[in-house]
Amino acid sequence: MNQKPTKNYQSTSRQNWLLAGAVIVLAAFPLVFVRGEYGGSDDQAKKTITEIKPGYKPWFNHLFEPASGEISSLLFASQAAMGAGVVGYVIGLYKGRSQSRQQSDNKSSE
Amino acid sequence: MAGLSGYIVLGSATPAAAMHISEGFLPVQWAAFWWMVALPFFAVGLRSITRITKEHPELKLLLALAGAFTFVLSALKIPSVTGSCSHPTGTGLGAILFGPSVMAVLGALVLLFQTLLLAHGGLTTLGANMFSMAIVGPFAAYFIYQLLLRTGSQRAAIFCAAALADLLTYVTTSIQLALAFPAASGGFMASFLKFAGIFAITQVPLAISEGLLTLLVWNWLHSYGKPELETLKLLRQES
Numbered sequence: 001m002n003q004k005p006t007k008n009y010q011s012t013s014r015q016n017w018l019l020a021g022a023v024i025v026l027a028a029f030p031l032v033f034v035r036g037e038y039g040g041s042d043d044q045a046k047k048t049i050t051e052i053k054p055g056y057k058p059w060f061n062h063l064f065e066p067a068s069g070e071i072s073s074l075l076f077a078s079q080a081a082m083g084a085g086v087v088g089y090v091i092g093l094y095k096g097r098s099q100s101r102q103q104s105d106n107k108s109s110e
Numbered sequence: 111m112a113g114l115s116g117y118i119v120l121g122s123a124t125p126a127a128a129m130h131i132s133e134g135f136l137p138v139q140w141a142a143f144w145w146m147v148a149l150p151f152f153a154v155g156l157r158s159i160t161r162i163t164k165e166h167p168e169l170k171l172l173l174a175l176a177g178a179f180t181f182v183l184s185a186l187k188i189p190s191v192t193g194s195c196s197h198p199t200g201t202g203l204g205a206i207l208f209g210p211s212v213m214a215v216l217g218a219l220v221l222l223f224q225t226l227l228l229a230h231g232g233l234t235t236l237g238a239n240m241f242s243m244a245i246v247g248p249f250a251a252y253f254i255y256q257l258l259l260r261t262g263s264q265r266a267a268i269f270c271a272a273a274l275a276d277l278l279t280y281v282t283t284s285i286q287l288a289l290a291f292p293a294a295s296g297g298f299m300a301s302f303l304k305f306a307g308i309f310a311i312t313q314v315p316l317a318i319s320e321g322l323l324t325l326l327v328w329n330w331l332h333s334y335g336k337p338e339l340e341t342l343k344l345l346r347q348e349s
Contacts (some may be wrong), residue, residue: 108176
């Protein structure tokens with residue numbers, strides 16, 4: 001009875017590595033094979049808007065803008081770090097909980 | 111001359127921004143229209159979140175995870191085959207777990223953060239961006255998931271739901287821009303094809319990435335978060 005869950009865990013953990021690897025490959029592929037500026041697709045959209053409607057001017061401006069590219073990358077990194085922290089915390093908590101439950105199950109069955 | 115000054119204003123005002131519709135780039139009436147469309151969904155989402163947290167306080171952590179997943183994914187600007195960058199949305203996971211209206215709120219919070227602190231997106235265009243990322247995406251994910259669940263494996267359903275939700279978010283953005291800026295010749299369709307060429311095509315590989323990452327988190331939840339997933343199945347039967 002104990003064997004089956006372990007096998008399942010192994011196959012999902014292999015699948016997880018494959019999933020993470022595939023994401024990295026997908027992100028790296030364009031960098032290696034496609035020559036581009038790698039600006040934001042948003043800026044391209046802005047350019048297209050001014051092509052379609054040459055006189056258009058944005059009628060409202062940001063209340064706050066990051067002082068420089070460095071600051072903006074800091075804020076972006078913080079956003080990712082906070083999010084990843086919460087995801088890691090919850091998954092870690094769940095993992096610990098299910099492991100301690102398994103241990104107590106094993107003890108009671110012994 | 112006007113074009114040049116316009117270019118200078120545009121070029122200097124905004125550092126490379128890679129998300130949705132930028133501040134001030136929707137005419138007033140369209141900005142107001144999308145705000146009015148988005149707000150009811152936000153209200154329903156708020157009610158549904160209070161109901162979930164009241165009935166099942168133990169699900170708060172999972173709710174935080176769903177929000178945090180969107181938070182991470184929308185911070186990742188990933189290069190794409192078109193030679194520009196865009197980011198995934200991460201709204202599929204929460205929509206599958208909690209139903210789509212919850213993501214209207216969580217997605218809106220992420221968009222608000224990016225608008226206020228990162229100058230990405232905008233307050234005037236928040237309604238439109240909420241509609242594409244926090245409403246169309248999650249609802250698409252939810253229905254695609256329900257549809258595919260009947261025909262095949264749950265994992266395949268989750269992957270497709272998350273990937274298509276991501277893609278449809280950007281298709282929606284293209285439609286919104288094309289409605290507001292129809293081309294002088296060719297009208298809506300010509301504009302739509304232009305914007306879709308920018309957003310939707312860039313998004314194809316990112317949508318696949320999002321599907322894979324959603325599956326990764328789902329695998330973790332499936333291994334360690336069984337009790338919560340069981341509770342949520344009950345929730346789904348109730349509603």
